[in-house]
Amino acid sequence: MLYLDGVSISKVKDELKSCLQSKRVGKIFQNSTLSLSLHFGKTSLFFSCSPSLPICYINEDREENFLEENSNFLMILRKYLINAALTDIEQLGFDRILKFHFSKLNELGEMKDYFLYFEIMGKYSNIILTDSENKIISLLKKFSLEENSLRVLFPEAEYVQPVVEEKINPLEIKKNIFEEYLKENKISQKIEGLGKRTVEFIHSYEDLKKILNDNISPKIYFKDDVPVFAAVLNIEPKNWDSVKEYKSFSEMVNTYIKMCSLSNSYTLLKGKLISAVEKEKKKTLKITANIEKDIVTMSDHEKYKNLGDILASVLYSVKRGDKSVKAYDFYENKEIVIPLDPLLNPQGNLNKIYKKSSKMKRGLEISRERLVSFKQRISYLESVLAFIEKSSDLKGLKNIEDELTEEKILKVKGKSQKNKNKKKENDNYGTMIIDEKTIYFGRNNKENDFLTFKFAKRDDIWFHVKDIPGSHFIVKKEDFSQEESFIEKVALCAAFYSKAVAGDKVVVEYTEKKNLNKPKGAPLGFVTYNTAKTITVIVPKKLEL
Structure with missing residues (x-):
């Protein structure tokens, strides 16, 4: 706050x-x-x-x-x-x-x-x-009467202050009047400029004068290393365990905003990315639902093939102009009536039924392939949302923005993306130290792809949370330790940098890079594998390596 x-x-x-x-x-x-x-x-x-x-x-x-x-x-x-x-x-x-x-x-x-x-x-x-x-x-902002009935501001009108309850200027209040308000517990109601938290630290007229006359005192208060309160007065929150002082208000605010990821650019870009990905996900889910309906419909292709076989058995009795024909269904052991097109000859009617069966069969195969592709797409979009939530700075969000632009989820803004400078290789992934060993991880799907399929060598070890979007982790072969404590630490990092929620029990899989495959046409960061070892961990609230 x-x-x-x-x-x-x-x-x-x-x-x-x-x-x-x-x-x-x-x-x-x-x-x-x-x-x-x-x-x-x-x-x-x-x-x-x-x-x-x-x-x-x-x-x-x-x-x-x-x-x-x-x-x-x-x-x-x-x-x-x-x-x-x-x-x-x-x-x-x-x-x-x-x-x-x-x-x-x-x-x-x-x-x-x-x-x-x-x-x-x-x-x-x-x-x-x-x-x-x-x-x-x-x-900057224009409000209608419905939005703000107390005051309407528009060009050419005279500027007037918002209507507020009349209060006493704290610099002008007399001691006896102040003490009366103090007894009645009405300081914030009667004296201008005093917030509720400030009032809690005013127990006398001298306290009021001290707060008014003190130099600016910018501080950020922390609880478990998380900023919980920032102020320029000598007041403090109720629950804190450490505090840091700053030379100026602006230095404090810049620090606080970075710590809390509240910068205007960060907040706006994060909202823009989430909105774009959610919109794409909604569209993809709708397409997936339609494909699933098509699969149900086209699964009946065998029914039409059987109908063609039955018609073929009585085709000798069909004449052009017939609207239907009775036949014995030797698949279901019953009499049926087969509808016909009177404009077609007997062979034309038979071909029409067989063609419909073949078309549905081909459509079923294509729809199943499309369903796999679109489900991969949904998984990819969910992983992007997870990376957006995990990004703690503007640079991380900008990298995700570049990825979404290349994936055509976002439109290219301004100059062509081709004109951008190529990133240095060490900008293509994040690093951390575990037991004095450098561990590499992806901060978005583009980095996951680069790390796993371009950076990692055949015998390097790959870590990832099972069935949950998240970062790929790579441990170089020479740095990998079979000790359970080391494997658990890497697994905890993989769990932390995933969509899993703190406190969840998750399975982390790890295997050599040579066991990984990327299907043709699969989205960024998508891998398949047939063999992997597993370890179960609890997703931590914060990393303590």
């Missing part, structure tokens, strides 16, 4: 102001429908209006652009703010609203002022550009 109440934002504002004041905007990019970045030389100020993490901070990493074309809002921002100087940053009281002041010379040589409001309000978070008279020029 990244904790930002009004008091926290006041300290963030001071930090941003000291870093950016008087600098000019050089470039503006809109990274998604909910985010944008202002570039002051090499310094990037990133804004996100994502409901899960509305925030602005100095971003260390370049955010990816996921918009197919520039939005109207971006074009307007560039028109008014490119080459504008940031003259001030203020907070509206202790509300979660920051107001960025910009000045710029227009075409007539006149100095014009503009304001950029950043409202940090959950799903209603927004970025609003106004002129010096607070008349709205444009805004």
